[in-house]
Amino acid sequence: MRWLLVLALLGAGAALGAGGLLLLRDDGPEELLPDLDQAAPSALGIVQVGDTYRLAFASAVDNVGRGPLLLEGERPSRAEPAMTVRQLVRRSDGTARVRSVPAELRFVRSETHAHWHLLDFERYELRRAADGTPVAPDEKTGFCLGDRYETDPRTRLEGEPADPVWTEECGRGQPGLLTVREGISPGYGDDYAPALEGQYVDVTQVPAGRYVLVHRANPGQALEESDYANNAASVLVQLRRTTGEIPSVRVLARCPGSERCSR
Numbered sequence: 001m002r003w004l005l006v007l008a009l010l011g012a013g014a015a016l017g018a019g020g021l022l023l024l025r026d027d028g029p030e031e032l033l034p035d036l037d038q039a040a041p042s043a044l045g046i047v048q049v050g051d052t053y054r055l056a057f058a059s060a061v062d063n064v065g066r067g068p069l070l071l072e073g074e075r076p077s078r079a080e081p082a083m084t085v086r087q088l089v090r091r092s093d094g095t096a097r098v099r100s101v102p103a104e105l106r107f108v109r110s111e112t113h114a115h116w117h118l119l120d121f122e123r124y125e126l127r128r129a130a131d132g133t134p135v136a137p138d139e140k141t142g143f144c145l146g147d148r149y150e151t152d153p154r155t156r157l158e159g160e161p162a163d164p165v166w167t168e169e170c171g172r173g174q175p176g177l178l179t180v181r182e183g184i185s186p187g188y189g190d191d192y193a194p195a196l197e198g199q200y201v202d203v204t205q206v207p208a209g210r211y212v213l214v215h216r217a218n219p220g221q222a223l224e225e226s227d228y229a230n231n232a233a234s235v236l237v238q239l240r241r242t243t244g245e246i247p248s249v250r251v252l253a254r255c256p257g258s259e260r261c262s263r
Contacts (some may be wrong), residue, residue, distance in 0.1 A: 066186060116182075
């Protein structure tokens with residue numbers, strides 16, 4: 001049961017509380033929103049590719065909300081290269097509210113896979129620790145969301161399914177699809193290994209020093225959530241460079257839940 005707190009005008013016969021506030025019962029269905037919780041970057045290392053050096057890392061985003069993150073892409077014909085995106089917000093009575101999302105799904109071919117990518121779901125950035133100045137952005141093409149792992153097998157969240165729901169790979173090898181669905185269930189997470197394309201920032205021209213690597217889910221808040229306060233996490237790193245050798249990186253501090261990291 002929910003209650004609505006309504007500001008009412010003072011008048012004869014009105015059963016009002018203090019300050020002209022009226023409590024009304026609202027028995028409508030509740031919206032079960034997702035809550036994306038960004039994990040701190042992990043598995044950091046420097047990889048040499050040709051004449052460039054990349055700071056590679058793993059990333060992960062958990063859904064700790066009451067409802068799934070459920071997205072649907074659609075295009076009118078194969079002549080359109082991109083799909084528009086809708087978010088389906090589940091309600092407690094089994095219905096859903098559909099809202100348009102300012103995002104795109106595009107079919108991306110890479111060395112290890114070819115499927116439909118949601119653009120700009122997560123963003124990576126390397127910042128100078130001293131003043132927060134960005135020094136290297138990511139080059140990620142997009143994301144295929146799914147229930148890749150259970151967040152905590154010892155605890156079951158409200159609304160968490162017994163088994164993963166979103167296990168398909170976003171239309172893998174099917175560039176002709178007109179619709180695609182993807183999502184993350186409550187109690188599950190979506191992760192990406194350092195070996196995958198785009199899981200790095202280029203540090204070829206970045207001088208030695210202290211930096212903060214920031215990962216942020218839903219960076220433009222295009223997706224509706226119950227809480228945006230846990231969308232960013234970071235690590236403080238020391239980048240070392242020696243002439244003629246591959247640079248090295250050492251993690252000095254981990255800061256889940258914050259884009260600012262220091263020690």
